[in-house]
Amino acid sequence: MSVLTTPAGIATGAADALRRRPGADVAGSAFKWLLIGATVFATGFLAVLLAVMIVDGWEVLSGNLWHFLTHGFSQRSAAEAGVWQGILGSLQVALVTGLFAVPTGVATAIYLVEYAQGSRFARIVELNIRNLAGVPSIVYGLLGLAVFVQTIDGFTKGKTVIAGGMTLAAMVLPIVVITSVEALKAVPDSLREAAYGVGATKWEVLSRQVLPAALSTILTGTVLALARALGEAAPLILVGAATGFMSFGDANVLETFTGPYTALPVLIFNFARQPGADWGVNAAAASVIILVLVLAVNGLAIYLRNRFERQW
Amino acid sequence: MNPEKALMTDEPAAPDILAPSESPAHTRIDVSAVAAMAGQRADTETVFECGDINVYYGDFRALRDVTLNIAAHEVTAFIGPSGCGKTTFLRCFNRMNDLIEGARVDGAINYHGVNLYQDEVDPVEVRRRVGMVFQKPNPFPKSIYDNIAYGPRLAGVKRSALDDVVEGSLTRAALWDEVKDRLKMSAYGLSGGQQQRLCIARAIAVQPDVVLMDEPCSALDPIATGRIEELIAELKTEYTIIIVTHNMQQAARISDMTAFFSVQANEMGQRTGLLVEYAPTSLIFTNPDDPRTEAYITGRVG
Numbered sequence: 201m202s203v204l205t206t207p208a209g210i211a212t213g214a215a216d217a218l219r220r221r222p223g224a225d226v227a228g229s230a231f232k233w234l235l236i237g238a239t240v241f242a243t244g245f246l247a248v249l250l251a252v253m254i255v256d257g258w259e260v261l262s263g264n265l266w267h268f269l270t271h272g273f274s275q276r277s278a279a280e281a282g283v284w285q286g287i288l289g290s291l292q293v294a295l296v297t298g299l300f301a302v303p304t305g306v307a308t309a310i311y312l313v314e315y316a317q318g319s320r321f322a323r324i325v326e327l328n329i330r331n332l333a334g335v336p337s338i339v340y341g342l343l344g345l346a347v348f349v350q351t352i353d354g355f356t357k358g359k360t361v362i363a364g365g366m367t368l369a370a371m372v373l374p375i376v377v378i379t380s381v382e383a384l385k386a387v388p389d390s391l392r393e394a395a396y397g398v399g400a401t402k403w404e405v406l407s408r409q410v411l412p413a414a415l416s417t418i419l420t421g422t423v424l425a426l427a428r429a430l431g432e433a434a435p436l437i438l439v440g441a442a443t444g445f446m447s448f449g450d451a452n453v454l455e456t457f458t459g460p461y462t463a464l465p466v467l468i469f470n471f472a473r474q475p476g477a478d479w480g481v482n483a484a485a486a487s488v489i490i491l492v493l494v495l496a497v498n499g500l501a502i503y504l505r506n507r508f509e510r511q512w
Numbered sequence: 513m514n515p516e517k518a519l520m521t522d523e524p525a526a527p528d529i530l531a532p533s534e535s536p537a538h539t540r541i542d543v544s545a546v547a548a549m550a551g552q553r554a555d556t557e558t559v560f561e562c563g564d565i566n567v568y569y570g571d572f573r574a575l576r577d578v579t580l581n582i583a584a585h586e587v588t589a590f591i592g593p594s595g596c597g598k599t600t601f602l603r604c605f606n607r608m609n610d611l612i613e614g615a616r617v618d619g620a621i622n623y624h625g626v627n628l629y630q631d632e633v634d635p636v637e638v639r640r641r642v643g644m645v646f647q648k649p650n651p652f653p654k655s656i657y658d659n660i661a662y663g664p665r666l667a668g669v670k671r672s673a674l675d676d677v678v679e680g681s682l683t684r685a686a687l688w689d690e691v692k693d694r695l696k697m698s699a700y701g702l703s704g705g706q707q708q709r710l711c712i713a714r715a716i717a718v719q720p721d722v723v724l725m726d727e728p729c730s731a732l733d734p735i736a737t738g739r740i741e742e743l744i745a746e747l748k749t750e751y752t753i754i755i756v757t758h759n760m761q762q763a764a765r766i767s768d769m770t771a772f773f774s775v776q777a778n779e780m781g782q783r784t785g786l787l788v789e790y791a792p793t794s795l796i797f798t799n800p801d802d803p804r805t806e807a808y809i810t811g812r813v814g
Contacts, residue, residue, distance in 0.1 A: 317613065388650075390646060390650035391652065392611070393608065393611065393644075394650045394652060394711070395652070396608065396611060396639060397606070397608070397639060397643060397646070398643065398663030398666070398714060399636055399639045399640030399663060399667065399718055400636070400662075400663075400666055401636050401666075409652060412653075413653060
């Protein structure tokens with residue numbers, strides 16, 4: 201390093217030292233390409249999945265879509281069968297799920313973050329709720345069968361949309377709680393202090409400042425949880441979603457909540473296990489429809505988030 | 513209005529609780545005498561009397577045995593190194609420490625003779641009378657108008673009177689001319705200095721008696737700082753102001769009384785804050801009693 205001892209040496213040394221050296225940061229470039237590769241794989245996987253389903257179901261989607269959307273299940277032939285009952289059932293189940301899961305979940309989160317904040321009790325409850333989020337859906341199905349279908353059948357009328365919705369509500373409840381907890385925790389304390397500082401009560405701080413600030417995140421998480429519920433088949437089969445031919449009889453829309461029902465994922469399962477290639481086409485087409493439905497719900501979540509988004 | 517009664521959640525409480533509690537004579541600082549020494553009006557009313565205040569965070573004692581009085585319509589500055597408990601102490605005056613989990617205040621702070629830390633006192637009412645401006649400007653994610661109107665609305669000010677309250681508060685905070693044409697726009701569009709003046713306007717909109725300021729200029733440039741200092745000088749005719757600052761020139765410029773806090777570590781390494789000296793600002797900065805104060809203000813000890 202003796203060149204650095206004279207000013208001229210420093211100058212030439214700098215010109216050398218500052219020059220970009222190809223291959224100096226191999227690990228960095230490799231890491232970047234690894235990340236790009238993973239991204240391409242993840243999105244490519246989804247694209248292929250979607251493409252395969254559309255191609256497989258194209259016969260129904262292109263030629264027979266209206267009939268497929270507006271008719272119920274039929275035992276006689278694949279061409280006669282439709283998914284109307286499944287779409288209606290799924291939307292009804294999602295509605296019941298939302299009605300039970302959202303108020304309960306958001307209220308739990310508010311209690312944990314704003315009232316029991318930091319207490320041992322809150323930490324234990326929160327940890328357990330996080331674990332519950334990982335419980336397989338089939339377990340919730342068994343819970344639904346034992347509790348919602350059999351124990352409180354006076355309220356649910358047995359194997360009905362209400363029992364199904366409550367089962368899925370139990371399933372998504374941990375997700376709703378966790379996202380709401382995170383949303384509330386993300387509201388900066390400076391906002392709470394500002395409100396307390398001008399003489400707001402706890403209720404006024406919560407209702408006028410904290411909840412509005414957390415609303416967009418809570419809404420997004422909630423809708424995403426409902427989208428997850430929309431795609432579940434296993435617990436619904438356990439709590440009585442029809443897997444074969446079913447009829448509403450002459451029930452009106454309200455009565456269908458306490459009558460036989462089915463759901464889109466259950467119908468797909470049903471189509472897929474029938475013998476014959478034409479049933480497979482139905483399964484693929486129904487899969488595309490459920491994807492569109494879920495994407496629509498997710499789109500709604502994004503719309504709501506942008507609509508209510510606040511910054512601080 | 514009688515502050516003793518208005519602060520109570522359930523009146524009437526037992527009269528003996530309401531009576532101004534006596535603190536031991538030797539811990540009292542005679543504010544009127546020192547104020548007279550500094551050539552200020554000697555008949556100043558006392559707003560806060562603090563006797564042997566100790567603040568704990570869980571088991572940790574953050575502040576030890578602080579005793580001082582705050583005079584009305586004066587600016588009282590708290591200075592001292594980081595971790596000396598000056599912000600902790602400031603937050604005792606409007607029971608903001610209640611919001612911190614595990615925080616506990618020992619001792620009595622008498623506000624016009626009423627101990628703020630007795631059970632019958634409603635902290636919400638305390639905060640309406642003792643407003644606060646925070647270190648970082650923290651406007652609500654709402655319009656400029658709604659930021660000011662929030663407190664008065666909670667206090668029950670009628671809709672028809674709100675416009676006047678908003679204009680009056682912004683005018684007193686020297687912000688009205690800059691924002692009068694965009695009251696409905698987000699408070700986040702304002703510069704940092706404007707946001708802090710908005711927070712001051714928000715604090716005075718509920719017509720408090722005292723305004724606490726926790727390093728209100730630490731996030732601001734010198735020009736914005738100068739405007740806030742001018743504002744503080746004007747506001748002290750109407751309000752009692754207690755300000756925490758890291759900037760000793762600022763304390764010297766704007767305050768009438770200065771309290772110097774320092775930290776002391778015990779054998780377990782826990783650092784506890786304590787009040788070293790409390791005197792008229794002119795004395796503290798020219799002829800401090802305590803060598804620790806002198807070392808700090810002359811910059812020999814950080």
